[in-house]
Amino acid sequence: MEKRKLSFLQIWNMSFGFLGIQFGFALQGGFMSRIFQTLGAGKEDIPLLWIAAPLTGLLVQPIIGYMSDRTWSVKWGRRRPYFLVGAILSSLALFFVPHSPVLWIAAGFLWVLDASINISMEPFRALVADKLPQSQRSYGFVVQTLIIGIGTWIASNLPWMVSQLGVSNEASSGVVPMSVKVAFAIGAFVFLASILYTVFTTDEYPPEDMEEFEKEKAQRNNFIPDIINNIGSMPSTMKKLGVIQFFSWFAFFTMWSLANPALTEHVFNTPAPMESAFNMADVIQAESFKIANTKFQESSNLVGSAMGIYGLSSMVFALLLTFYTSKRNINRKYVHMFSLVIGGIGFLFMNYASPENLKYCFVLIGFAWGSILSMPYAMLSSSVDPKKMGVIMGIFNMFIVIPQIIAALGGINYISSLLGDEAINSMTIAGISLLIAGVCNLLITDKNAISYQEN
Numbered sequence: 001m002e003k004r005k006l007s008f009l010q011i012w013n014m015s016f017g018f019l020g021i022q023f024g025f026a027l028q029g030g031f032m033s034r035i036f037q038t039l040g041a042g043k044e045d046i047p048l049l050w051i052a053a054p055l056t057g058l059l060v061q062p063i064i065g066y067m068s069d070r071t072w073s074v075k076w077g078r079r080r081p082y083f084l085v086g087a088i089l090s091s092l093a094l095f096f097v098p099h100s101p102v103l104w105i106a107a108g109f110l111w112v113l114d115a116s117i118n119i120s121m122e123p124f125r126a127l128v129a130d131k132l133p134q135s136q137r138s139y140g141f142v143v144q145t146l147i148i149g150i151g152t153w154i155a156s157n158l159p160w161m162v163s164q165l166g167v168s169n170e171a172s173s174g175v176v177p178m179s180v181k182v183a184f185a186i187g188a189f190v191f192l193a194s195i196l197y198t199v200f201t202t203d204e205y206p207p208e209d210m211e212e213f214e215k216e217k218a219q220r221n222n223f224i225p226d227i228i229n230n231i232g233s234m235p236s237t238m239k240k241l242g243v244i245q246f247f248s249w250f251a252f253f254t255m256w257s258l259a260n261p262a263l264t265e266h267v268f269n270t271p272a273p274m275e276s277a278f279n280m281a282d283v284i285q286a287e288s289f290k291i292a293n294t295k296f297q298e299s300s301n302l303v304g305s306a307m308g309i310y311g312l313s314s315m316v317f318a319l320l321l322t323f324y325t326s327k328r329n330i331n332r333k334y335v336h337m338f339s340l341v342i343g344g345i346g347f348l349f350m351n352y353a354s355p356e357n358l359k360y361c362f363v364l365i366g367f368a369w370g371s372i373l374s375m376p377y378a379m380l381s382s383s384v385d386p387k388k389m390g391v392i393m394g395i396f397n398m399f400i401v402i403p404q405i406i407a408a409l410g411g412i413n414y415i416s417s418l419l420g421d422e423a424i425n426s427m428t429i430a431g432i433s434l435l436i437a438g439v440c441n442l443l444i445t446d447k448n449a450i451s452y453q454e455n
Contacts, residue, residue, distance in 0.1 A: 003133040003205070008143070013201040014131060015144040017083055018124055020194035022151030023187040024090050024117045026311065028053070029256035030156045030304045031180055032097075032110055037272040038176050038297075039103040043261035043423055047408045049103075050257045052111035054404035060118040061397035068123045077204035079123035079130070086120030087195035094188035098181040101174075118397075120195060126393050128381070130205060135329075141374040141381075146318035148373055149366070152311020155190075158183035160301040169297045173275050173289065177297055231395055238392070240443040241376050242399035247437035248340060248372050250403035251347065251430040254412050255365070258426040260303050266424035267353050268299035302355065309359045313366025318374065333441050333450045336375040340438035343368020347431030351424055368434055379449040 006014075033046050041049060064082055071078050093113035100106035128140040163169050163179040171177040265271040273292035278285045317339070324330060346364030353361055380396055412426055419425040444450060 017198035020191035026155035051408040054401035056115040057401040089116035091188040149315025156308025245399035251433040253404040262423040309362040310366035314370030317370035337441035339371035344434030
């Protein structure tokens with residue numbers, strides 16, 4: 001099928017739902033560890049509490065990708081039904097997660113939240129490849145990244161913003177502050193509203209051969225063997241991209257799970273107080289705990305705001321690439337390599353950061369994030385069968401979640417401990433991991449993946 005080129009507005013509309021998806025991911029990535037710490041988790045326990053996120057992605061994304069490849073509704077299309085179901089579930093989970101009374105309930109809500117976000121996210125990746133001709137793939141994924149950057153920056157600053165409006169950062173022991181609860185409620189609304197905008201402003205191409213499409217659906221009603229076959233026959237470029245993705249996402253999972261304990265401790269000198277270290281029956285010690293906890297919550301807001309900067313710089317990065325790729329091809333391989341190396345340097349500089357200059361570390365990390373969200377998918381979509389785009393994008397997600405599972409099961413704690421006991425060592429490991437990912441781009445040799453050229 002000959003696909004027509006789309007205008008910027010059309011690509012914006014089809015990608016706008018990612019604003020809500022990124023609100024969900026930014027609130028989860030920036031503040032779930034804070035919620036866990038508030039409910040009594042030690043910093044060494046946090047990676048394991050995050051295990052739900054990558055596990056759900058490992059299970060959900062290939063299944064949703066496979067199912068969406070085999071879905072067609074004249075009214076709702078192929079991918080949009082999954083956007084909508086995921087948005088409803090994600091919005092409910094976002095609203096309730098900061099109201100968790102105990103740690104295990106918060107961990108359970110993270111499981112539901114991440115599964116729901118994945119239901120919406122994977123079809124969005126496939127939609128770009130569905131709708132756009134090869135010559136616009138980089139452009140489409142970069143516009144998607146621009147919207148993701150906007151969502152990351154706003155959502156990461158929400159607790160700070162609402163606290164500036166007078167919403168309290170203080171709370172009793174084991175209770176999440178109202179500023180975080182309000183921020184998550186706003187995120188729930190934005191998630192659903194932005195997905196609805198894409199659902200009602202975007203149409204989809206029907207299958208090229210409806211009779212063949214229906215025949216394939218009838219013959220392939222067992223998706224597990226088909227997914228296994230696709231894993232076994234993945235193209236060489238996909239495997240090489242998988243190596244890059246492994247080290248990239250190991251680094252970012254480390255940031256999401258451990259940046260708050262690492263930076264509140266190392267940069268702000270306000271680590272989370274453990275209630276067991278205070279005699280709460282003593283008025284003076286109880287007041288000391290309250291003061292220490294308030295300082296931790298306030299510095300956590302500042303860490304979240306600083307993390308939001310990586311969304312802002314990724315947005316600027318994406319905006320520049322949007323203007324460039326709208327008219328010209330780019331060398332995706334070298335753009336990605338340069339961006340990952342810059343991000344790795346940002347992580348390493350955290351060892352020397354102060355509260356005033358921490359934001360510059362995240363500026364550099366934003367270049368890596370902007371590239372991670374666009375370049376690998378643009379390279380992949382130029383290397384696979386378009387009829388299998390959904391399931392391939394879902395399988396590709398394995399290279400995102402497997403490193404996160406390894407990190408969560410103790411990998412990051414073990415590797416960080418080799419450098420010492422300081423929490424900031426986890427950010428050093430993240431930086432080294434991104435540098436390795438950058439160098440691994442030299443493995444990519446497929447000219448079509450590196451820079452698509454029209455015949």
